Amino acid sequence: MTNLAFELINRKSYITDIYSKIMVGLHFGNPTRKSTLNKARVFLNTIFVIDLLKKEWEKLGNEAKGILKYEFKSFVLGMKDCDYKKCVKDILEYRKNYGLKENEEYINDYLFNKLDLKKIKYESLNDYADEVFRKFEMTGLLIARGKFKHIYYDFSNFNYKKIESLLNAYKNYDFKEFSNTEEYINFLDNIKLPWLDNYEVRKEVIKQKAKNLNIKFKDSDFENLNILEESLNQKFYNKALQTAILQSDINELLEELKILASLSNAKSKYDIPEPLRLEYLLALILGKKYGIKKLYSNLIYNENGIPLSYAPAGKIDLEYQDFLFEATMIKNRNQQLNSETTSIARHMKESKDKRQEDLRTILIAPYIHWDVALFFKFCAKEFESKIAPITISKFIELIENSPNFIDFQINFDNFVKQLLIEQTQNYIDSINFN
Template sequence: MPKKPKYKILSFSTTMRNPKRIAAFLEVLARFENRTLTHALIMQIVALLIQERLYETEYERKFYKEKLKNGLEFNQTEIQEIIINSPQDHKEAGFEHGWESRFDTWYKLSKELGFCYYQMGKPLLISNVGHILINAVQTEGEDGVRVAGVFLNALMKYQRNNPFRRVRNENAPLPLLLNTMRVLKEKTGDSKIHTQEIPFLLCWQDGDHKALADYILDFRYANPHFQYSDDLIYEKALKLLESTNTNRFKKSQVCQEGVDDYIRKMRQTQLITLRGGGFFIDINTFESAKADYVIQHYTNYLKHKDRLSYFNYMGTIDGVILDISTSIDPTTQESVKLKTLQHFSNTYTPKQIFDELENLNGKKSSKDTLFKLIPEPTRLEFLTSIALKQAYKNLEVLPNYSVDDEGLPTSHASGGKPDILCYDPSTHAIAEVSLLCGRAQLANELIPIARHLADEKTQHPSKHNFALFIAPKIHEDCQRYARFVKHDENLEICNLDIKGFIKGLQNTIHIAELLHG
């Protein structure tokens, strides 16, 4: 007799956090669409993921350092050597121990969100939403609005007790959050939820948002001024889960890891913002019309017992949600963005910003309450804009990332626009940033940069026009290309790794001096 499902903490797979990485893995899977999933097919997919640098093993890092450093391709013999010498100590239900289970770990979240469907011995399926995500990310610079729309479509439908999960909790997390905030607003005039209260949302048993709002308010009354201890939050969360199993539900998972991942997921929809320096979450008023639509149409949902029917439900796009425009005009958004940029430039020291850039350079986690919740590629644009603003007092810095009503970045600059525009009386510069390393920098970054720079030079012929490209490491092909376009088209592109960028900011008083650093 099967065990009765238990209450569990809301937990998404953290193997895949970056939407662009999810889409890249999904694009590889889509090459085998409608093919029957077998062990042999999984191994073909594994080989492609290794070949395209989407998955890197310890064996590669030990024996192929130079190839990794220079972005050189593996031949088929080398790929098979890597696979054979990289046994995966991993087991997932329904898959053999090893690479099969690793495959399931990679794609489990995409399956739950309705982007793909797979089962051993059955055809691989990519949904309409999955194809939209792949296409959105493949467009030059990534279409942040469309990517956010795809994740909103997925998360507004997502159900705790879906057929891919055995949990007793019955709610839809995003509608539950939005409805709870709305009730808090009606009762107190303030819809914000403290990040330490998020474990209550993660562990809530059903979809009764009124009871959840009352639970939060009663807790606040007993513990005023948001002076909560993790021990107290943990104790309350375990009671909601009807559990005393501290090994199954660790305090770090309930009070930190689960909270951070929840905030990242909810912010991917662009409906949620951070307030109070990252200590509160709230509805992004720029997207209030979308929030209203989700509350109206997805609070009550039809439960799906069959995996395929749930996949078809999740994998269908709600065209209405994509067509709802932002509630605020572009001029207001731009004003909020620049005001926030100035605030961060004044509030943080240059050293703090340099340390955050170094974290990205070394793939280290940020400890900052707010920065850690901004996805890394977007965070790099934000930090670079702040650093430029701090270093050059007479420089006007105009980033093109999208923002919420707090002026915090929600997605990085979309295709067709430079990441950051920089002006002073004599200079017109563009700055492009990327976490991408290896020879792919040339096609994905340098060639578009040259195109952007040529356009800007035509529009501003009286000024000194140049471009900065900033990344953790610069591939030698990029240096070679910069020399070529300088000779061939008289376009100045300065490639700077993050360490060189920081050093340049510390030793110059004018942005153009970075060209000669």
């Protein structure tokens, strides 16, 4: 297993940094992609194209918003090399002739005749561009703005100093040839990110993040950069989540939960993996229904309020008022028992000791197994705490039957009482099948 894979699986580092390393090192036409003839470093091509395109577009007296999605899928992803200046020239020429509207006939001719790329269906270009950009978004460095046919890909305002440092560090980038897969993987493992390798660069990144959040610091505040940046990141994520909460509709959110609970055959509007989507929906629903005060989601968000990934390991999924929430889409008995029990108990005890107050703890999953319910019953007695596992469908009922947060607390306490009083089998039957 590679170092990056180990960090990714065990969440030892921020996933945005892991993806940044992978994307910076990404070579189309590397030994693992022998069918790809392009000799391009597509992520670096993208950020250098966006940077130069914005500068050149502004020189022409226009507002620079980034690169349009169709320009990305055709001009950038069509690059066979690392000549980003030529790519920008082609985009500007296109805009001169066709404006900002997508011209399918021209793009087809450009890709499959002028560049002589392998012909595919035009619709497939959209799917491919979406797939590539989803990976780029995971860096936290790029963001999609706008809607419909006017979607722009641009730099994240919050992380702009990171982009700036990459543009400086990799200004002479080129395509490297690798003799085998091992050599290429080793190259990826050793990619350097300026903000992780240089104290002054990291300090400038943090200053820019603080400025973005309208926060001022004294020089003495920079003694521990890790703590300082983590604090700024959390403020940014909370702000982004609050924006998403304001724009959401409680009924639509509950319908989304029904999709995850297999109570609806509708298609989700969120292009987010199910486990991450469940945590996200819980945060949105609690914030929308009962307010955002004391709502702490430990996901990593982009500035549109869309979750990119989980935070590094060791944190509770979601905290709200006196509740600790753990969410999982795991249905397998052994996996649920091994992954979603002892860690929850530990989080509960540590949080209770730290906050010096009684807390409620809740596990939410599509299905709850007997062994898991038994473990929670033991913990409720052992720690004299209000802790219980419930299904997604029961959580929906809990929300629908609790017009205010006090009712939510009371109704959850009834689950705890039921868990303690009834036979464990009766409890899981009542939450899984009723």
